[in-house]
Amino acid sequence: MCGIAGMITKYGAPPDEGMLRRMTSLLAHRGPDGEGVWAAPGVGLGHRRLAIIDVSPTGAQPMHSADGRLTIVYNGELYNYKELRKVFEADGSVFRSASDxxxxxxxxRRYGKDCVKHLRGMFAFAIWDAEQKQLFFARDRIxxxxxxxxxxxxxxxxxxxxxxxxxPLAxxxxxACAIRLFFGLQYVPSPRTGYENIFSLPPGYRGFADASGVRVESYNDWKDVMPPTEGATEETIRRLLEDAVRVRLQADVPVGAFLSGGIDSAAVIAFASKHASSPIRTFTMGFPEAHMDERAEARRLSEYFHTDHTEFEAKPxxxxxIGSQVIAQYDAPYADSSALPLWLLAxxxxKEIKVVLTGDGGDELxxxxxxxxxxxxxxxxxxxxGVSTALLAAGHSVNDAGLIRMGETVFHASKNPSRAYGELFxxxxxxxxxxxSLLSPAFAGATATCDPAHFVESMMKGDGKPLExxxxxxxxxxxxxxxxVKMDRATMAFGLEARSPFLDQYLVGFAIGxxxxxxxxxxxxxxxxxxxxRGIVPEEVLKRKKRGFQVPLAQWFRGPLAPRWKERCLDPHAKLAAYVKTDQTERLFRENAQGADHGNRLxxxxxxxxWLGRN
Structure with a gap:
């Protein structure tokens, strides 16, 4: 795992090498094991290295092809690189390193832009082709x-x-549209980033850049990676997940895992323990508040699978x-509160290892x-x-936010099921x-076409049942x-590589179908x-109600976090006041203090x- 950067100049002059080094220095946390910069007429590439596979100097980047035509900077891991290498060597290729x-x-070199269709793993990379005078770049499917x-x-x-x-380049x-979307999603959806004319390459996309411009295109079709079904559905899930865990144990450094009390991380630990040559090191973050703390459950799983377990505690x-530091690390409007304990956990x-397995993806699949x-x-x-009317009336009569939310969802579902999910989300x-109620009239009017619920609705177009x-x-x-985003920024802030077996492309392709x-x-x-x-993880885990990595924010904002929040959010001269009505933000704070749960919103x-204070 690494940090990459680069530039294509308009008129063919080499980029300033000092500027490339400044760009890579801002990514040093992603790759504390080394730095590389290369510049040539029209192009410059930079790299920060986190050495996981082939930790020797032969794996350093930017890396050049033997004939000097191609130069690459790459962030990620390929889990099928050994298989590809074997095929290429049988066809005459000679390799100078052991790296992916x-x-x-x-x-x-062999497949051109369709190289991405042969890759199994997580990646973002850029390859300069001196012959075509073009930069090719791509991002993994998920x-x-x-x-x-x-x-x-x-x-x-x-x-x-x-x-x-x-x-810093300009x-x-x-x-403003990205901020409007953020209010409904708690994140900015790609290709937006929070800044005009700066883009995030969407998952499963590839692109081309040269002196004439940039163009991007989708390459992913999940049907391309749907594996053949062998046996019952449950047998196929088990086989694919076990294989996904097995290949993610490949590394020239020790591999550990994040462990909660849930099904997904338990499954990952079960298969990792089966294939690892020594006890897996596991790590858990908990809270002082017992109703949100999973350390006891994680401890029992550790004992069951005989892992070498370490646990930590996050407090208000x-x-x-670290709040300001965490928010700054994400660079864009981003407010998934579980990023806070994840940051501490990472x-x-x-301090102990360089690679961890995670359970991310199980809920979506x-x-x-x-x-x-x-x-x-x-x-x-x-x-x-009449059900929606009854639910709304009952909810308002007893001030039950859950009943009100269900009533609103039922109302929208009767008219537009996709819109209903947008409102529910x-x-x-x-x-x-x-x-x-919250947004200032000027901001709301200027961003009326950027409604978050409509965005969700637009993403749900296509075949299938509404829930699908x-x-x-x-x-x-x-x-x-x-x-x-949460996992990448939190782990890479400390040079820690996170691997997610549930996000293996073959498992994803199968689950979608x-x-x-x-x-x-x-x-x-x-x-x-x-x-x-069943039979892989303890039965009590399969029966346990989902808890999630929730942070007791509502409680914390009633106590030690209150002064900081009021200082940042109630200043009528701060930039936030241009987007929201200060009296409405104060009302949310007051309702939370009186017992309502507005933790996420606050x-x-x-x-x-x-974030606005930095921009």
């Missing part, structure tokens, strides 16, 4: 590794693993100490979120006359109704632009996955205020 980087370079790019005022094109390496303007004073874990059950229930209730943050399309949205947007009843059925979630894991306002 050189195999990727040869894959491009968006594990980031790739940002922009065109500068002089016509040059620049790219980097993180926005912080691009922002002035940047805040993208930690947020005071920081402590990185196999239907693990509670909102899927709520949405399915709303779809059924929407067929009954954004309801965790700022739904259409909440946004109407809702899960498709989560896989296409929420997973890559929220969860993958499964019928809905194997995911969510009669109020049960992860139906097929739970069946597949943190979103805090994170946005911090």
């Amino acid at each position: 980087t050189e195999v990727l370079l040869e894959t491009y 968006g594990k590794k980031p790739f940002f790019y922009r065109t500068l005022p002089d016509g040059s094109h620049a790219f980097a693993s993180e926005l912080k390496a691009l922002l 002035p940047a303007t805040v993208d 004073e930690d947020l005071l100490a 920081r402590e874990t990185a 196999f239907g693990g979120y509670r909102r899927y059950m709520a949405y399915a229930q709303a779809l059924l209730l929407s067929k009954l006359p 954004t309801g965790s943050y700022f739904s259409t109704n909440r946004s109407a 399309r809702a899960m498709r949205f989560d896989l296409a947007s929420y997973l890559p632009d929220d969860l993958n 499964l019928p809905l009843k194997t995911k969510v059925n009669y109020g049960n979630t992860k139906v097929g996955l739970k069946r597949a894991l 943190y979103m306002l805090y994170a946005l205020a911090e």
Whole structure:
């Protein structure tokens, strides 16, 4: 895992090498093991190295092909590089290193832009082709590794693993539409970034840059990686997941794992323990608040699988100490609050090892979120006359936010099921109704076409049942632009590589093709996955109610975080005041203090205020 950066100049002059080094220095946290910079007429590439496979100098980047035609900078891991190398060697190729980087370079030499269709892994890379005088770049199918790019005022094109390496190159303007989307999603969806004319390459995309401009295109079709089904569905899930874990144990350094008390991380630990040559090191983060703490459950799993276990605790004073630093690390409007404990977990874990396995992706692939059950229930209730009116009346009479939210979802489901899921999703943050109360009239009017619920609705177009399309949205947007961003920035801030077996392309391709009843059925979630894991993980894990990596923000904002929040969010002269009504933000704070749970919303306002303060 690494940090990459580079530039294509407009008129063929070599980029300033000092500038390339400044760009890579801003990515030093991603690659503390080495730096490389290369410049030639029209192009310059930079790299920060985190040595995981072939830790010798022969694996350093930028790496050149033997004939000097191709030069690559690459961030990621290829889990099929040994198989590709064997095929290429049988066909006459000679390799000078043991790295997957050189195999990727040869894959491009043979297949050109279709090289991406031969890769199994997580990646973002750029290859300069001196013969074509063109930069080819690509990002993996599920968006594990980031790739940002922009065109500068002089016509040059620049790219980097993180926005912080691009922002100093030229002035940047805040993208108001991105902020409007953030209010409903808690993240900025690609290709937007929070800045006008700076873009995130979407998952499963490739691109080309030269003196004439930049163009990008999608290369991914999940049908291309759907594996053949052998045996029952449960047997195939088990086989594919075990293989995904096995290949992610490849490294020339020790591999550990993040462990919670849930199904997904338990499954990863089960298969990792089976294939590892020594006890797996596991790491858990908990909270002082017992109802949100999974350390006891993780401890029991550690004992069951005989792992070498370490646990930590996140407290409200930690947020005071690191909050601004965490928000700054994400570069864009971003407010997934579990990034805070994950940051602490990554920081402590990185002191011990360099690679961790995670359970990310299980909920999106196999239907693990509670909102899927709520949405399915709303779809059924929407067929009954008067239900939405009754739910809304009951909710308002007892001030029950859950009943009100269900009533609103049922109402929208009766008219437009896709819009209903958009309102349900954004309801965790700022739904259409909440946004109407919160946003300043000028900002709301200027961004009316950037409605978050409509964005969700637009992403749900296509075939399939409404719940299937809702899960498709989560896989296409929420997973890559929220969860993958969270994991990448938190772990790479400390030079820690995170690998997610559930996001293996073959497992994803298979899961997408499964019928809905194997995911969510009669109020049960992860139906097929739970069946597949019987006998693999303890039965108590399969029966335990999903908790998630939740942070007790509502409680913390009633206590030690209150003064900091009021300082950042209630200043009428701060930049935040141009986007929201200060009296409405104060009302949210007051309601939270009186017992309502506005923790996520208060943190979103805090994170946005911090980000705007830097822009």
